Structure formats: structure tokens, C-alpha cells
Amino acid sequence: MAQTSAQERAERQLLESFERYDQYVDIVSAFEWLFTDVRVKQVPEYVLHFERFPRAKNPSGDELTPDFTAAFKSGNGLVGEIATIAIHENSVDKLCKQILRYDSLTSLPDGSGGRIRCTCDVILLVPFSVGAAAAQRILVDRMANADDSYKPTRAPIIVQYAREGEAYVFQRYSDPANGVLVETGREPPILPRLNIGLKIRAAQFVAIKAARAFINDGTDPLYLSTHLWTKTWPTQHGAPRRDPIKVNPASTANLLRRQHGRGSAGEVRAALELLAQAGLAAQQAKSGSWEVAWARLTRQGDSDIHKIIARRACGGTPTRSRRLATRTPSAYEQGSLF
Structure with missing residues (x-):
């Protein structure tokens, strides 16, 4: 309890x-x-x-x-x-x-x-x-x-x-x-x-x-992860697909600055770390880039994506997502990481 x-x-x-x-x-x-x-x-x-x-x-x-x-x-x-x-x-x-x-x-x-x-x-x-x-x-x-x-x-x-x-x-x-x-x-x-x-x-x-989407204050990680999930990645990747998408924090921050006037690599990393807690993302140890199971939630059709991410992030998944971060890309392709 x-x-x-x-x-x-x-x-x-x-x-x-x-x-x-x-x-x-x-x-x-x-x-x-x-x-x-x-x-x-x-x-x-x-x-x-x-x-x-x-x-x-x-x-x-x-x-x-x-x-x-x-x-x-x-x-x-x-x-x-x-x-x-x-x-x-x-x-x-x-x-x-x-x-x-x-x-x-x-x-x-x-x-x-x-x-x-x-x-x-x-x-x-x-x-x-x-x-x-x-x-x-x-x-x-x-x-x-x-x-x-x-x-x-x-x-x-x-x-x-x-x-x-x-x-x-x-x-x-x-x-x-x-x-x-x-x-x-x-x-x-x-x-x-x-x-x-x-x-x-x-x-x-x-x-x-x-x-504009953002303000001058540091961006809330849940807000940014939700924005990436529902706005940025659909624009970049089109329809959801089975394979995880690859995300680079620096290039994503540049894209946010071009589209909305604000974005930092550190804030993108914080959003990705929250998604990792939710079992929806994992960092690649060698490259420093990330892979995100973007199709996982889009298939559910729930408009309250931020509530789903918050619930998953607080539901006991952090240990699992840390383990996923060490897996190889082939494991992602097998659908066993997310």
C-alpha cells in the first residue's frame, strides 16, 4: 500500500x-x-x-x-x-x-x-x-x-x-x-x-x-515528451511503424528551435529519460543516440498521452528501462525491448 x-x-x-x-x-x-x-x-x-x-x-x-x-x-x-x-x-x-x-x-x-x-x-x-x-x-x-x-x-x-x-x-x-x-x-x-x-x-x-508551443522557462519533461510524441515525431516520421525510431537530442533541439523558437538538447534528454522510465525509450551506449517505441502508444488511440506516460513512468518500470538501454539494436528489431 x-x-x-x-x-x-x-x-x-x-x-x-x-x-x-x-x-x-x-x-x-x-x-x-x-x-x-x-x-x-x-x-x-x-x-x-x-x-x-x-x-x-x-x-x-x-x-x-x-x-x-x-x-x-x-x-x-x-x-x-x-x-x-x-x-x-x-x-x-x-x-x-x-x-x-x-x-x-x-x-x-x-x-x-x-x-x-x-x-x-x-x-x-x-x-x-x-x-x-x-x-x-x-x-x-x-x-x-x-x-x-x-x-x-x-x-x-x-x-x-x-x-x-x-x-x-x-x-x-x-x-x-x-x-x-x-x-x-x-x-x-x-x-x-x-x-x-x-x-x-x-x-x-x-x-x-x-x-510557439513553449515559454521562456525551462520546459517541463512530461510536457516536452508529450509534445515530441504527438507533434514532432508524427511530422518527422509520418504514420506509426513497428520499428523504434532513432532520436538524437541535439538535432531534435535544433528542430524545435526552428519550428517553435525554443529547444535545448538537455531538455530533450530529460524528456527521453522520462520516456525511458516509462519503458518507451532506451539510450544506445556507444552512440549516445536514443531509440523510442513511438508506435507503442499511438496504436492505443488515447488522446491523453501525457497521462499514460506519467502512469507508466511511476509504475515500477525504471529498472527495466535501464536494462533495455544496454540491449543491441537487433533486440529492438525483435520487439523485446519495449
Whole structure:
């Protein structure tokens, strides 16, 4: 019973991490739609560039990787950070330290490989369930506390989000201490929409999500293994076949970067290692490449591939998959490895 409980906890953690990353991809895609889709009234025309994978250094030399940025033609800009605040205070301190680094940003990507000088506002996106706690712990307990080191030039704008059916709702937390957007030269302003609640349907940003697929954060291994299984490998290999497919982490990462703008060999290896735990992949000791029993799950016709991978990975297969990694290719051909 204890072993079953441990397996269930491990499976739940995998699924929760997948769902959190998937939701963050939704949120960034929703804001990309808001700021770039020509069908949005009176917003994209004021946007110079929306950056999904921003990287910058502040004057102190800190490497900054917010979840997104938007530079406006008016000289204002947004820096977006998504966070789920934990109960312990260290979580809040770490978040405040992180977003304080954005305070010194004076330029944002301009879409042509360069940067444009901007007055940057920081939007902190948190679940509705922690909106009040975020306001109290960040704006009151820290920013308004004379003894605390968190003293940004301007207060961050805490925006709550929640999924309601097939849409996301974004609303600025109503508190006098909460930050406001600098919207000089931008008409109509965005802040009133956030004050009353901005609703964006998944159908509106689904094409953006399909085209980009990832965010600036390190990619969740279950999310990436599922993406490879359901999107990348079908494109590469066509219809499922009986023989395992060969996968090279470096070339796969290059393909992801070409197709979606982001990908690393290390993250691909982590996804393959998870598949190995599930008994669905094995590394070839001599070459360092991998073989994946890709047809194994596609034949099952289950759309919830991530749930199947998580269940198999937590179901006592790691020892077996390590043994498989030492087999020769001929064993794969005999169908005995997966």
C-alpha cells in the first residue's frame, strides 16, 4: 500500500508540473494574441514588438528571462512574470528579488534584433486563489515595510488569472497599493480592461500556442515528451511503424528551435529519460543516440498521452528501462525491448 501511495504521489507531481507549464503556455499565448492579433481592436496598432522568449541583462549584469515583454510605440513597455506563490516566506522573498531585477530594465527587444528604450512596468500574474495573499505579502509586508529591502521604483501590477471553461479571465487585483500601467500616448488604455476583467477564449490563441508551443522557462519533461510524441515525431516520421525510431537530442533541439523558437538538447534528454522510465525509450551506449517505441502508444488511440506516460513512468518500470538501454539494436528489431 505504501508503495502504491508513493507511486500515486509521484504520478500526481508529474501531472501537476505538466498542467502548470501547459497553463503558463496558455497565458503567454493569450497575451501574445492580445498584443499582436490584428483582429483585436485598438491594441496591436500601438505595439512595437511582443517578445515571447526575452533575454536581457540589467546594469548589475544579472541574466533576466521574464515570461514575456511588450514594447509599445509610445515608449512604454511591459515585463510579464507568471508565479504561483507558495506558503513559505522564502518563496515570496525569492519572487520579490526576481521581479526587483526587472525594475532596472530600461530597454526591451524591438523585433529586429535590437532593443528600444522603454519605461517598463512589471505585471505579476498569479492565480485568483492567491491574489489577496500576493497583494498582502508583496505590497504591504515588503514594499510598504521600511525594514524590507524590496523597494521597486514603481509597484508591480498584480493581475489575477483563472480559467473558466474554455477561456481565461485576467483581472488587476483591486487595491490602492497595487501598481498601475504607465499608458501615456496609448489610447485606449489597457488598464481599465484589466480592472473590470479581461476575458480571452482559448480558441483565440490556439494557433499561437500551436506555433510557439513553449515559454521562456525551462520546459517541463512530461510536457516536452508529450509534445515530441504527438507533434514532432508524427511530422518527422509520418504514420506509426513497428520499428523504434532513432532520436538524437541535439538535432531534435535544433528542430524545435526552428519550428517553435525554443529547444535545448538537455531538455530533450530529460524528456527521453522520462520516456525511458516509462519503458518507451532506451539510450544506445556507444552512440549516445536514443531509440523510442513511438508506435507503442499511438496504436492505443488515447488522446491523453501525457497521462499514460506519467502512469507508466511511476509504475515500477525504471529498472527495466535501464536494462533495455544496454540491449543491441537487433533486440529492438525483435520487439523485446519495449
